[in-house]
Amino acid sequence: MQTAVFSEIFPLFNSVTPETVDQLLSMATEHEYPAGRAVLMEDSWGNAIYFIVAGWVKVRRHSGDDVATLAILGRGDFFGEMAILDESPRSTDVLALSPVKLMSVPAQRFVQTLFKDSQLHHRMLQLMVRRLRQTNFRFQLVKLPSAIKLANTLVALGENYGQKTANGVDIYNIPFQDLANVADVGIEETTKIMEKLESKGIIKINSVKQILHLVHFNQLVQLANKR
Secondary structure, three states, X not given: OOHHHHHHHOHHHOOOOHXXXXXXXXXXXXXXXXXXXXXXXXXXXXXXEEEEEEOOEEEEEEEOOEEEEEEEEOOOOEEOHHHHHOOOEOOOEEEEOOOEEEEEEEHHHHHHXXXXXXXXXXXXXXXXXXXXXXXXXXXXXXXXXXXXXXXXXXXXXXXXXXXXXXXXXXXXXXXXXXXXXXXXXXXXXXXHHHHHHHHOOOOEEEOOOOEEEEOOHHHHHHHHOOO
């Protein structure tokens, strides 16, 4: 992959020198996984950081026989950084929601590059703080109505990973159970809310192409901002 294309896809490298990106790309390995395939397993030691070139994945936490989706990530994001930075086993696993293309960089090489390039180091801290703020924001939504929490989840996915089209914003047709987990809403409520949003024309689900069209994105934003 060309340096400019890689930097354009991944916000992490927006302010990083081309030399640093070239160095990381020279160490990177490309991977392709079909939908449903486990990419990373919980409790395995972190030996690489992964960058999502295309497709969607979900981050899950296991508790006994229960499995909950904690986050959904798409093109331009990365995962696996926590295990390599604190040198501990992974606390979650990652599963491909759709066919995905990834690039991985060995942990030791990435950490060496991270501390060699101050801009990359600073940018990594910024994005990790952003994730922490997003987690804190989700806690603030706990007592709000389910429709508002679900709208916030859809808006965040659209803003972070969606593709703008003439008909709104397109994201992957994420299973309702995963949306329910991330939004902290029951599966029955999630199903009813999504059906209501579709009946009003705010969203449109294309099950054949596995696309969730956020047709009236501004209306979703307005719903998400209700308090």
